Amino acid sequence: MTSTKLTQRAVILTAILLLASGCGRKGKLVYPDQLLAKPPQVDVQQLGDSIELAVLLPSSDMTGKSLTDLTGVILGRRVTGVPAKVGCTEPYIPLSKVDLAAPVPPAEKRGGTLVWMDMHVKRGQGYQYRVQTVQSGSSLGTAVESRPVVVHEPPASPTVKAVTLFGGFLRITPSGAPYNDGVIRGFTLYRREGLNGELVQIGTVAVGGSFTDQSVTRGVVYQYQARTIVTLKDGEQIQSQLSPLVSAVVEDEPVLH
Numbered sequence: 001m002t003s004t005k006l007t008q009r010a011v012i013l014t015a016i017l018l019l020a021s022g023c024g025r026k027g028k029l030v031y032p033d034q035l036l037a038k039p040p041q042v043d044v045q046q047l048g049d050s051i052e053l054a055v056l057l058p059s060s061d062m063t064g065k066s067l068t069d070l071t072g073v074i075l076g077r078r079v080t081g082v083p084a085k086v087g088c089t090e091p092y093i094p095l096s097k098v099d100l101a102a103p104v105p106p107a108e109k110r111g112g113t114l115v116w117m118d119m120h121v122k123r124g125q126g127y128q129y130r131v132q133t134v135q136s137g138s139s140l141g142t143a144v145e146s147r148p149v150v151v152h153e154p155p156a157s158p159t160v161k162a163v164t165l166f167g168g169f170l171r172i173t174p175s176g177a178p179y180n181d182g183v184i185r186g187f188t189l190y191r192r193e194g195l196n197g198e199l200v201q202i203g204t205v206a207v208g209g210s211f212t213d214q215s216v217t218r219g220v221v222y223q224y225q226a227r228t229i230v231t232l233k234d235g236e237q238i239q240s241q242l243s244p245l246v247s248a249v250v251e252d253e254p255v256l257h
Contacts, residue, residue, distance in 0.1 A: 034062045037141040044146045045131060047140040047227065048154050048241035053116040053146065057100070059181050073098045073114055073135035080126035080148045088247055092130045106184045126150045155179040155228045155240045158187055161246035162224055165212065170248050176228040176240070185219040185229045188239060200223065218250045 002088045041056040053075070060067050076092035098107045098114060106117040121127055128148040133141035158176035165171050172188040192198065205211050205226070214220060224247075228240040233246065 013224040025068065030185040032229075033062060034131045036062055036139060037067050037135060038062060039142045039144045040073075040133060041129055042129065042131050042144050044127075044149045045150065046151055046236075048122070048239070049119075049151070051118045051120060051121050051149060051151065053131075055111050055114040055131050057114055058133065059112065065098050065203075067135075069136035070100060070133060071136055072100055074132045075116055076132075077118065078128050078130075079256040080128050081187075082124065082126045082150055087247075091124065095129075097134070099157070101132075121151050123151050123153055138186060149236070151234075152181065152232065152238055153251075154238060157186070157241045157243045158226045158228045160224050160243050160246045162209070162222075162246050164248070164250055168216070168218060168250050170213040170222065170250060171210050172205075172213060172218050172224050172226075174205055174243070179188075179228070182230040182232040185231050185237070188227045188229060190225045190227075190242070192225075192227045194221060195223070197223075199223075203256050204229070216250055221247055221249055224245050 003068075007067075013145045038058040038060055043056075045052050046055070046218060052081055055073060058067055059128055061146050074097050075095040078090045078092045078094050080090065092236045095118070096107065096116070098104075098116070100109060100114065101185075103109050103114065106119065108115045108117075111152070118189050126148055127150075129146040130143050131141040131146070135141070156177045156179075158174045161173045161175075172189060174189065176184055176187065178184070184207055186207055186209075189203050189205055190199050192200070195251065202213070223245050225245055226243045227242060229237065230239070230251070232239050
């Protein structure tokens, strides 16, 4: 048999083996990087003298399949110029690696969102954050950067009044002082049920408006707080510190603290 025929037979035999090895394969080939989590969505906002970093955690991997092995989030921060510049070249300094199964303050998990409150920032300074997801086996997702933000002097905390309405409801009315560097857009309202309950955001109130709390029970003490929402001249939105607590019981006039 000539060398040419031997070569042809070898080629045919190789092709048969390759075809046979693929008979049991089903579906498309999935590469390891496709099993990584989709990049999270990141938002930042100034609350009082702190910056709240909110990370919307991904629920699927890069193929679109449900994500079941997300274990943590790595947070970093860097100082930017003022005004803050996206092209900043300062390195990121590690802030924390958050265990999503048991986050520790200042980290808090609210449903599918991880919230980190950065209280170590300075007025007049710019900051930017980097977020990276962690999966089982220490697989790292794509790093995502927040928009840069500058810490401003916050507006004054609002005052809150609560009165009982006919029908067993409570009317909550926040009001705030003018802010020279921006326009007051409204108020974020929070409520705590009982003296030791969790403080939960229950809505927003327009300037000059009020909130009627219909989900109240007679005999239960409710505590309310609010933040003033301001839009700065550059379009950035910031909020004040929390207002002093106001306690109210449906059948009684509220007592201010």
